[in-house]
Amino acid sequence: MTLSRRNFLRTTAIGGAALAAPSLIGSMAQAADGPIRIGSLLDLAGPLAATGEPMAYATELAVEELNNAGGLLGRELELVSYDTQSSIQLYSQFAQQLAVRDKVDVIHGGITSASREAIRPIFDRFRTLYFYNTLYEGGVCDRNTFNTGTTPAQTVEKLVPYAMNLWGKKVYIIAADYNYGQITAKWMKKYVQDNGGEVLSIDFFPLDVTNFGPSISRIQAAKPDLLLSAMVGGNHTAFYRQWAAAGLKGEIPIASTTFGLVNEPATLEAAESNGVLGSYGYFEELQTPASLAFVKAIKDKHGAQTPYISELAAASYEGVHLWAEGVKKAGTVDRIPVIEALETGISFDGPSGKVVIDPKTHHVTRNAFLAEVEDKSWKVLETFEQQAPLDTAAVCDLEANPTDTTQYEIDI
Structure with missing residues (x-):
């Protein structure tokens, strides 16, 4: 199913599951052997649509790949997606729907830091695991949240x-x-x-x-x-x-x-x-086999008019796969065992290279790249391998303080 900037996708059941409205899904009992449900909150309309659309495509691709490989724990994955339309009000509304009515097992989403800070407390309150797959200013310290984008110390x-x-x-x-x-x-x-x-x-x-x-x-x-x-x-x-x-x-x-x-x-x-x-942390122009395959898979499905596939799309794809590795290691989708599995330093080799979860900050060590625009494309000039989130590490230690839920403004 092709995601649209303008259409509000009530739910996408990847891999053959039927399309159904969230209100109907919410009324169904969640069987232990039923589908594993992944929530997605991204802007597909409004000023941030050109950013959100490739992120949604990348999320969809990761789920599709996992289903093609047999799913997780013998269960199919089902993607429940909402178009937040560049509206903080819709972020808050749909976040609660995903956590309470749709009862998803994990949520990937948010683009701006304002959207993240609108929905992160909702997921904390309803104990729903959250992945924020966007580069940002650093400082979030929350055991329920994993941040896969770059921070200032990395770029x-x-x-x-x-x-x-x-x-x-x-x-x-x-x-x-x-x-x-x-x-x-x-x-x-x-x-x-x-x-x-x-x-x-x-x-x-x-x-x-x-x-x-x-x-x-x-x-x-x-x-x-x-x-x-x-x-x-x-x-x-x-x-x-x-x-x-x-x-x-x-x-x-x-x-x-x-x-x-x-x-x-x-x-x-x-x-x-x-x-x-x-x-x-990623440019579409990277010529590694993993990057080339990632870009090709998205453009083959969504066409040449797909907006630029940036770090945010790569981090969204990698975020889903990191979570899946945590589920495999935990042997369950239950939140705390998955968090504990991710905190062992789970890694994934994705389109940007190797991405490794830092247990103390729930951020990632990842490659960074420097590039220059040349004739409507990026020319990659330098690669900085395995850059740690040192800015957030200066203020966040979830091993010592696992109940912390603060976004710190790092003393600069």
């Missing part, structure tokens, strides 16, 4: 000094105005200063802003050597168009922690995006 720490060595020490920062952008901007500032640079100013923008003219004028007047961007979502893509239209593309280069997550290289003209630097 931003590589991006900032590389850009400064290329372009100079005077830096201007722009970022989305919510916790991801605000905290990532602090990490950017730290890494700029650690490398002998100066932050001239930081501008924050709500996710619905599309007019950046006044800010572009301020940046031009400040005369930085480079611009660091943590802009988020489809609306913020307008910044890059307006930046090029103002004639600044060739004057002040850009490095970004988010460029490409809503398919910017493909949707922008090459002249608007060429030369932008980025650092992620």
Whole structure:
């Protein structure tokens, strides 16, 4: 079944199970030998649809692969998916439905940090295991939550000094105005200063802003050597168009922690995006056999118009397989035994390389990559193998404090 940006998918039963409305499913008794149920909460409509759609495809692919291999514990997997439509209200509503009515065994979902923090307490309350498969600002410390995306210590720490060595020490920062952008901007500032640079100013923008003219004028007047961007979502893509239209593309280069997550290289003209630097835990252009097979499987099923397959899609795919490895080791889908199995340092070799769960933080050690946009694609420049989530490890120790449920703002 092909997922759509606009359609609200009530449930997808992968591998031959019948399609049914959640209200009917919720009324059915959950037999021990019935399907294992995986919940998915992702934005398939709204400003984040181009990000959520490949994540949904990757989640679907992982479930399909597991079913084709015989399922888990002799049981078929059933994917119950909701389109959150870039709405925090729908995230909260559907999160409770998945946990209470649909009675899923695990949930994979959330894109923005705001969506994660809206649903994470719901899953804690209803004791439903949660995987957040998105790069973010770091600091979540919750035994019920596993985070498979990169944190600033794994990527931003590589991006900032590389850009400064290329372009100079005077830096201007722009970022989305919510916790991801605000905290990532602090990490950017730290890494700029650690490398002998100066932050001239930081501008924050709500996710619905599309007019950046006044800010572009301020940046031009400040005369930085480079611009660091943590802009988020489809609306913020307008910044890059307006930046090029103002004639600044060739004057002040850009490095970004988010460029490409809503398919910017493909949707922008090459002249608007060429030369932008980025650092992620995965790029679609990686030429390893696992990466090539992953991209081919998604595009064969969903077509050439599939939005860019970013780290978030790879981490979604890897997150499902990591959870499955935990289930296999535990011999059950019960939450605590699966958590304990994952905490043994479960690993999975995925499209990004080897991904290993860190027991103390419930984050992952994974490869990181530095790349530059060239003719609407990413050219991978450097690979950093097996990068640990050192930022979150500085504040989180779930072995010592297993009841912690805090998102720490790491002292920077």
